[in-house]
Amino acid sequence: MSATGKVDHLMEERKIKPDCVLDYNLKMGTVDKVDMINSFVECAQKTTKYYNNLFFHVIDTAALNGHIVHCQLTGKVITYQKYRENLMRELLEEHHTPRRSSTRCRPAADNPLRLTAQNCHCKVCLSGTKRRKQRRLTKYMCLACDTPLCISPCFGNTICSSTIEYICSNY
Numbered sequence: 001m002s003a004t005g006k007v008d009h010l011m012e013e014r015k016i017k018p019d020c021v022l023d024y025n026l027k028m029g030t031v032d033k034v035d036m037i038n039s040f041v042e043c044a045q046k047t048t049k050y051y052n053n054l055f056f057h058v059i060d061t062a063a064l065n066g067h068i069v070h071c072q073l074t075g076k077v078i079t080y081q082k083y084r085e086n087l088m089r090e091l092l093e094e095h096h097t098p099r100r101s102s103t104r105c106r107p108a109a110d111n112p113l114r115l116t117a118q119n120c121h122c123k124v125c126l127s128g129t130k131r132r133k134q135r136r137l138t139k140y141m142c143l144a145c146d147t148p149l150c151i152s153p154c155f156g157n158t159i160c161s162s163t164i165e166y167i168c169s170n171y
Contacts, residue, residue, distance in 0.1 A: 037064060041084060063087060120148035 002022055006015045038060045047053060067083045070076075078086075119137040126135065138150040 034061070034064060037080060041081060122150040122154055123147050124149060124154035 001016045002019055004015045004017050004022075007013070008015055038057075041060070063084055064080070066087070067078075067080050070083065071078065119139055120141075122136045122138045136150045138148050140151055141148045
């Protein structure tokens, strides 16, 4: 037990503390510094599961210890933020596997009747009277006149008819 140098005003006697408490208080500045550095770049977020916070705190502490060792071994002074960025980049380069391209649908066969870029409105359906106008999207077109046409009924019934020729000339 050691005296702290403080006096209890009620009992008029000197306060004493155990030696381990005095040692802890002397070295406490290092712990505060580590907590301060980790608070700026913390991985942990507020969660209800304590073990997530514990895991990320261990990761943060390991990264800080790695930064300290790196600076001592190389003699180079690098900021902690830059060290963490380099660490993440190297880990990702080493363990990253590129994604496979997802093929959700079958590859399109070479079909000259299909538009290559986008859907367009069928010109026959749009040319009706105001009451009967329909806006049908289609990927098919007439090869002779490059006019978008829906499969049924316009494409099958009106190819090379006067309606198509009229629309094509105004298109």
